[in-house]
Amino acid sequence: MLATDNRLAYVFTHPEARKVLQLLKRGPVSSYEQVRTALRLHPQEFQRIVHRLETFDLVWARAPKGAKWEGRRIKIAFELAPKGKTLLETLQAMDRVMLASRDRLGPRTVDSLVGT
Amino acid sequence: MVLFLLGPSKWAHGYSPPTIPVWLHEHLPPRTTTAGGPPTPLEIRQALATRLGLDGHVAVIMESHADQAGESKAAKFSRLVQDEGVTRFAFYWPFGANRAGMDVEIGFVLERLRRKEILGEDVRILIEDDGSKRRAGGREAGTGNSVTFVSFEQGRRTRYYGDLVVYGAILPTWSDYGELLELLENIADE
Numbered sequence: 001m002l003a004t005d006n007r008l009a010y011v012f013t014h015p016e017a018r019k020v021l022q023l024l025k026r027g028p029v030s031s032y033e034q035v036r037t038a039l040r041l042h043p044q045e046f047q048r049i050v051h052r053l054e055t056f057d058l059v060w061a062r063a064p065k066g067a068k069w070e071g072r073r074i075k076i077a078f079e080l081a082p083k084g085k086t087l088l089e090t091l092q093a094m095d096r097v098m099l100a101s102r103d104r105l106g107p108r109t110v111d112s113l114v115g116t
Numbered sequence: 117m118v119l120f121l122l123g124p125s126k127w128a129h130g131y132s133p134p135t136i137p138v139w140l141h142e143h144l145p146p147r148t149t150t151a152g153g154p155p156t157p158l159e160i161r162q163a164l165a166t167r168l169g170l171d172g173h174v175a176v177i178m179e180s181h182a183d184q185a186g187e188s189k190a191a192k193f194s195r196l197v198q199d200e201g202v203t204r205f206a207f208y209w210p211f212g213a214n215r216a217g218m219d220v221e222i223g224f225v226l227e228r229l230r231r232k233e234i235l236g237e238d239v240r241i242l243i244e245d246d247g248s249k250r251r252a253g254g255r256e257a258g259t260g261n262s263v264t265f266v267s268f269e270q271g272r273r274t275r276y277y278g279d280l281v282v283y284g285a286i287l288p289t290w291s292d293y294g295e296l297l298e299l300l301e302n303i304a305d306e
Binding site: 005007029030031032033043047051054055056057060061062063065067068069072073074075076077078081083 | 236237255256257258260261262263264265266267268270278281282284285286287288289290295298299302303305
C-alpha cells in the first residue's frame with residue numbers, strides 16, 4: 001500500500017480530489033458557490049480536500065491579477081498548479097491502460113478506478 | 117530545485133511558541149550562547165533546511181552563510197541566489213513571530229518580481245493556521261461567497277507583505293510542522 005504522502009497515490013484513491021482537480025482544470029475557482037454547484041461538495045469538504053492538494057503542491061491559492069486588499073482581506077482564487085495538470089494527465093493515461101485491460105482484469109476491478 | 121527559506125528570526129515579545137516535534141528538534145543547530153528558551157524561528161528554519169537536506173533537497177538560509185568582507189545585505193542576497201542557483205523563495209510565516217526585520221528580505225524578493233526576473237508562483241508565503249489559536253492568516257468566505265485570504269495578525273504583517281500577495285505569491289497554509297515539512301518537500305520536489 002502506497003503511503004498517502006504520495007500525491008499520485010492520494011488522488012488515485014480519492015475520487016473527490018480528482019474531481020476538484022478536474023474542476024480547476026477548467027479555470028480558477030474564486031467562489032465557494034462555484035464549487036457547490038459544480039461538484040455538490042460542501043464548502044468545508046472542498047476546503048479539506050483543497051488543503052491536502054495544496055500541501056501536495058497540486059493546487060495553488062493566490063490573489064488574482066488586479067485584486068486589492070480591503071483592510072486585512074483580499075480575494076483569492078484556487079488554480080491548478082503545473083504538477084496538478086501533469087498528475088491529471090498521468091491519471092488519464094492510467095485510465096487508458098486500465099481500460100485496455102478491462103476484459104482481463106474484470107470490470108469490478110477497473111470501473112471503480114477509471115475516470116471518476 | 118533550490119529553495120531560499122526566508123522568514124523571521126525571533127518570536128514576538130511574550131509569545132510562547134508550541135513545542136516542536138522531536139524529528140525537527142534533533143536537527144536544531146547547536147547554540148553558541150548559554151541562552152535558554154524555546155527554539156527561535158531562525159533555528160527552526162535552519163533545522164527544516166537540515167531535514168530537507170536529508171532527502172536531497174537544498175534549502176538556503178541567509179543567516180547560515182557568513183557575510184563576505186564589506187558585503188551589504190542586498191549583495192549577500194544576490195550572491196546566494198546566484199551561487200546557490202535559487203529558483204524558489206519561501207517565507208516561513210509562523211504565528212507569533214517578530215517580523216520587523218523581514219521587510220528588507222521581502223523587499224529583495226519584491227524587486228525581483230517587479231523586474232519580472234521571477235514570477236509570483238516562484239514565491240510561497242507559508243502561513244501557519246491551526247484553525248484555532250495560532251492563525252497567522254487563513255481563508256474565509258467573503259461577500260457573495262467569494263474566497264478571501266485574511267491576515268489575522270494585526271501589527272505583525274510587515275510593511276511589504278501585502279505587496280507580495282498582490283504580485284501573486286502562492287499562499288499555502290500549514291497547521292503543524294509535519295505538514296510544513298511535507299509542503300516544503302513537495303515544493304522542492306522538482
